[in-house]
Amino acid sequence: MTKEQFTRQVLPLxxxxxxxxxxxxxxxxxxxxIVQEVFLKLWDQRTKLxxxxxxxxxxIRMTRxxxxxxxxxxxxxxxxxxxxxxxxxxxxxxxxxTENADLxxxxxxxxxxxxxxxxxxxxxxxxxxxxxxxxEELLSLDHNQxxxxxxxxxxxxxxxxxxxxxxxxxx
Amino acid sequence: MDWKNKKIIDxxxxxxxxxxxxxxLKKAAADAMGSEKGKEGPxxxxxxxxxxxxxxxxxxxxxxxxISAQEKAKPRLFSYRTxxxxxxxxxxxxxxxxxxxxIQEQQQQKVIASELAFEEAKSALLLISSQLNKGTSxxxxxxxxxxxxxxxKK
Numbered sequence: 001m002t003k004e005q006f007t008r009q010v011l012p013l014x015x016x017x018x019x020x021x022x023x024x025x026x027x028x029x030x031x032x033x034i035v036q037e038v039f040l041k042l043w044d045q046r047t048k049l050x051x052x053x054x055x056x057x058x059x060i061r062m063t064r065x066x067x068x069x070x071x072x073x074x075x076x077x078x079x080x081x082x083x084x085x086x087x088x089x090x091x092x093x094x095x096x097x098t099e100n101a102d103l104x105x106x107x108x109x110x111x112x113x114x115x116x117x118x119x120x121x122x123x124x125x126x127x128x129x130x131x132x133x134x135x136e137e138l139l140s141l142d143h144n145q146x147x148x149x150x151x152x153x154x155x156x157x158x159x160x161x162x163x164x165x166x167x168x169x170x171x
Numbered sequence: 172m173d174w175k176n177k178k179i180i181d182x183x184x185x186x187x188x189x190x191x192x193x194x195x196l197k198k199a200a201a202d203a204m205g206s207e208k209g210k211e212g213p214x215x216x217x218x219x220x221x222x223x224x225x226x227x228x229x230x231x232x233x234x235x236x237x238i239s240a241q242e243k244a245k246p247r248l249f250s251y252r253t254x255x256x257x258x259x260x261x262x263x264x265x266x267x268x269x270x271x272x273x274i275q276e277q278q279q280q281k282v283i284a285s286e287l288a289f290e291e292a293k294s295a296l297l298l299i300s301s302q303l304n305k306g307t308s309x310x311x312x313x314x315x316x317x318x319x320x321x322x323x324k325k
Contacts, residue, residue, distance in 0.1 A: 003235075003238065003239075003242075006238075007235070011231060014225075014226050014230060014231065015225045018224065018225065019221065019224050032226055035226065035230075036233070036234055036237070039238075040238070040241070043241070100224060103217060103220050103224075104221075126193075126218050127218065127221050131190055147186060154186055155184065157214070161214055
C-alpha cells in the first residue's frame, strides 16, 4: 500500500477511531496518542493491509486493544503513585481542563454502570453510528446478542435518566 | 422531525429504532431550544455532540510527518518480529537437538552398562565353570575317608 493509498483509505478513519478511543480512556490527548500509534502500526503493516478484508474492523480492534493496554498501564502508575507522599503528587498533576471536558464527563457518567459488553455495544452504536449488523461482525456476536445487549443498555440508561429527572424535581 | 415524537423515542428505548431514526432524534434534540429539549433531550444532545468530536487539525499533518520520517530512516534488513521469529526458531532447534543428544547419550550409557554387566556375569560364570571339576577328586577322597571311618567304628 502506497502512502497515497494509505491517506485515502485508512486515514479517513481518524475521527471514528478517536471517538472510540476517547470513549474508553476519556482523555483527549491520550485518545489522540492512541489513534496516532494505531496509524503508525497500520503503516508498519501496510504490506499486509491489502490482504485484510475489513480494515475498519481491524483498526477498531487495534484501537480497543491499545486503549485497554494504556488504561492498564495508567492504573498501574496510579497504584505506584499512591505510595508517594501526597504533597509531591499534588504538585505533579495539574488539573487539565479541556474544551470538551463536560461532554466527555457526561458520556462517562452515562456509561458508568453498564456491563462491559453493553458498554461496547453502546460505544459502537451510539457514539460511532455502527449498525447492529456491523456490530455483530466487529464483536463476533450474533444478531440477538447485539439486540438484547443494546436493549438492556438503553433500559439502564433510561432508568438512570428517570432517577436523575425525579431527583431534580424533588429538589 | 418533531422532537416530541414519542413513538420514535419509545422505539429508541426498546432498541427497535433504525439508525436513520436515531440520527434524526439526536439532531432534533440538538436543534431544540432550552425547555423544548424536554427531559430526555440533553441525553440525545450529548450523544450527538460526542459523535461530532474530531482530532486536532494538526493531527494528520503530524502523523504524515512521522510516517515520512519512518520512510526516510534506514530500512532494516529484518523487522524486529522477523528477528524474534528467527531467534525463537534457533532456540527451538537447539533445544530439540540437545534433547535428542541427551536421549542418545542416555541410551548409549545403558548399552555400555548392560554390556559391562554381561561381561562381568560371563567372567564369573567362566570362573565357576573352570573350577567345576577340580573339587570332584577331593570329594571322592573325603567320601572314601568317611566310609572307612564308619567301617572302623563298627
